[in-house]
Amino acid sequence: MVAKNAMEIFTLLDKSNCRECGEKTCLAFAGKVFLGQCDIRACPHIGQQEIERLNDNSAAVSDVDENAEEYISSLKHDISKLDFAETAEKIGAAFDGSMMEIRMLGKSFGIQRETGAFVTDLHLIPWVVMPLLEYVLHCQGAAVTGDWVSFRELDNGKEKYLLFKKRGEDVLKQLADKYIDFFDDIVHMFDGKQVEKAFESDVSVVLYPLPLVPVMICYWKPEEGMGSSLNLFFDRSANQNLGADSVFFLGTGLAQMFEKLAEHHGF
Ligand code: SF4
Known part of the structure; x- marks a missing residue:
C-alpha cells in the first residue's frame, strides 16, 4: 500500500456508502485502510485495476487534484454528523x-x-x-508544545518532504526573494506575528492557519554567494491535531494562496 493519504484511497472507491465493508461511509473506510486497520479488499466494489492504481505512485497526484471537490463534499457530510x-x-x-x-x-x-x-x-x-475540514473531523485537541519541527520530522513526513519543499517551501522562497514586503503583508493581512528569530534566520513569522496548528516561516536572506532559503516549521503537536498528510495540503495550500496575493500586487 503506497497511498500517501486517505484521499488517494477514497478517490478509487465508488462512493455509494453502501456499508458492505462494515463502515458507515466510503470516507471512513478509506481512513481505516490508510491507517492499516482494514484491507482494501473488504470493499466488494473495488476491482483489481483500482488496487493496482493504488500501488502506482506516479498516477496518484493528478488523480487527487481532480477529485478534491468530491472529497470535500464527503468531509462535509461526515462533519454534519458531529456534535x-x-x-x-x-x-x-x-x-x-x-x-x-x-x-x-x-x-x-x-x-x-x-x-x-x-x-x-x-x-x-x-x-x-x-x-x-480534516482538522474539524480528526483534531485530537493536543496542547501546543512550543517545540518547532520541520515537515520531514512529522510522523510520515519524510517520504513526502521533497514534494512538500517543491510545492510549498520553494514557492514561498521565490515570493520572499522578489516581493520585498512579503512578510510585512502576511503579518498584517493574515494576523501573523514576527517572533524572535529562530534557527538563526533573518525573519521568523508565526501564522495560525488553524487554532491548534501554528506554522512558523523562517527565511534566510542570500549572503556571500549563498542563495536564500526558506523553511516551514510546525508545532510537534501537529501530529495529533492534523497529521502530516493534511499538513502537506495546508503548507502547499498556503503557498498557493500567497502566490495569488502576490500576483494581485503585480509581482
Ligand atoms: S463497501 Fe465499498 S462502496 Fe460500500 S461503503 Fe464500503 S467502501 Fe464504500
Whole structure:
C-alpha cells in the first residue's frame, strides 16, 4: 500500500456508502485502510485495476487534484454528523448553537450546523479547505508544545518532504526573494506575528492557519554567494491535531494562496 493519504484511497472507491465493508461511509473506510486497520479488499466494489492504481505512485497526484471537490463534499457530510458543541471545545473553535466558528489566519470561517454551508470572508481554495475540514473531523485537541519541527520530522513526513519543499517551501522562497514586503503583508493581512528569530534566520513569522496548528516561516536572506532559503516549521503537536498528510495540503495550500496575493500586487 503506497497511498500517501486517505484521499488517494477514497478517490478509487465508488462512493455509494453502501456499508458492505462494515463502515458507515466510503470516507471512513478509506481512513481505516490508510491507517492499516482494514484491507482494501473488504470493499466488494473495488476491482483489481483500482488496487493496482493504488500501488502506482506516479498516477496518484493528478488523480487527487481532480477529485478534491468530491472529497470535500464527503468531509462535509461526515462533519454534519458531529456534535458541534463538543467538537468546537476540543479544536479551539466557538459554537453559538447554530454555527461553529474557526479562526483561520485571523479571519472567521463558519460552518452552519443545519445546512453545512461555509460562511467566511477568506478566499478559499480546495487545498486550504481540505485540511480545515480534516482538522474539524480528526483534531485530537493536543496542547501546543512550543517545540518547532520541520515537515520531514512529522510522523510520515519524510517520504513526502521533497514534494512538500517543491510545492510549498520553494514557492514561498521565490515570493520572499522578489516581493520585498512579503512578510510585512502576511503579518498584517493574515494576523501573523514576527517572533524572535529562530534557527538563526533573518525573519521568523508565526501564522495560525488553524487554532491548534501554528506554522512558523523562517527565511534566510542570500549572503556571500549563498542563495536564500526558506523553511516551514510546525508545532510537534501537529501530529495529533492534523497529521502530516493534511499538513502537506495546508503548507502547499498556503503557498498557493500567497502566490495569488502576490500576483494581485503585480509581482
Ligand atoms: S463497501 Fe465499498 S462502496 Fe460500500 S461503503 Fe464500503 S467502501 Fe464504500
